[in-house]
Amino acid sequence: MVKKQKLTATQLKDFAIKTFGDSNLGRCPKSLDPEINPDLQSPGVSILGNPKGLSEQIRGKFAWRWHQDKDHLPKTEGLDMNSLYVVMLYGVKIPPEGTNGQPHTTNFLDMVEAYHNLDSQHRQQLEQLSMYHLSPISPPPGEEMPRKLHPIVSTHKVTGRKGLYLGSDNSILLGLEDNLEEAKQYWQDLFGKILSCTPVYAHVWQPGDIVFWDNSQVMHTGMPYDALKYQRIGLRVGVVNNI
Numbered sequence: 001m002v003k004k005q006k007l008t009a010t011q012l013k014d015f016a017i018k019t020f021g022d023s024n025l026g027r028c029p030k031s032l033d034p035e036i037n038p039d040l041q042s043p044g045v046s047i048l049g050n051p052k053g054l055s056e057q058i059r060g061k062f063a064w065r066w067h068q069d070k071d072h073l074p075k076t077e078g079l080d081m082n083s084l085y086v087v088m089l090y091g092v093k094i095p096p097e098g099t100n101g102q103p104h105t106t107n108f109l110d111m112v113e114a115y116h117n118l119d120s121q122h123r124q125q126l127e128q129l130s131m132y133h134l135s136p137i138s139p140p141p142g143e144e145m146p147r148k149l150h151p152i153v154s155t156h157k158v159t160g161r162k163g164l165y166l167g168s169d170n171s172i173l174l175g176l177e178d179n180l181e182e183a184k185q186y187w188q189d190l191f192g193k194i195l196s197c198t199p200v201y202a203h204v205w206q207p208g209d210i211v212f213w214d215n216s217q218v219m220h221t222g223m224p225y226d227a228l229k230y231q232r233i234g235l236r237v238g239v240v241n242n243i
């Protein structure tokens, strides 16, 4: 984490690429949105929250569930969730509180630690299992939701460490495709078990904070805030290194 920064979106992206490598996702140039400060816009940098003001729908509400960014993308060239995949999140404008009345946070869970906190019998059992990861966004009517099958225990290509890779709460255990209720229950039970034995880091945001993490083995969740009362602006860059 780095504090007290004042960067444009382009400066943030340059910092991310210089620090972690030049393999950034989604850098297609888009035309500038005239309703948003141009300093907040740069190809490959996502704007989160409600940057246009209180009347705007929050961008990315699905981020209020435990997830790993871009996890659901089955066809992205060069994207391998076992590689170093740094996500950098820069807090430009921070709501003074969440809907729970507490300071606004993003919460993080180390999935390597989560794996090691389970007993060895449970770990061995999970080594045999895989899950379909689904997009958190519903597909257009009539279109099939893309699914990606992935082992529950992942081994990081750079560090060689094992961690749990669970997708979000809509993931389906292989074998339970025809019983979605049971699949949801399985995920919730497993995640509940993990939360009971692995501490969550809640980052309390201050404007100017840059938080970055290895998205391949860390889960995170945004916390809800009242977007009719408060504005939030966050800038996010993802850097994938597939060496």
Ligand SMILES: [Fe+2]
Residues within 6 Å of the ligand: 063, 067, 068, 069, 220
């Ligand atoms: Fe996210």
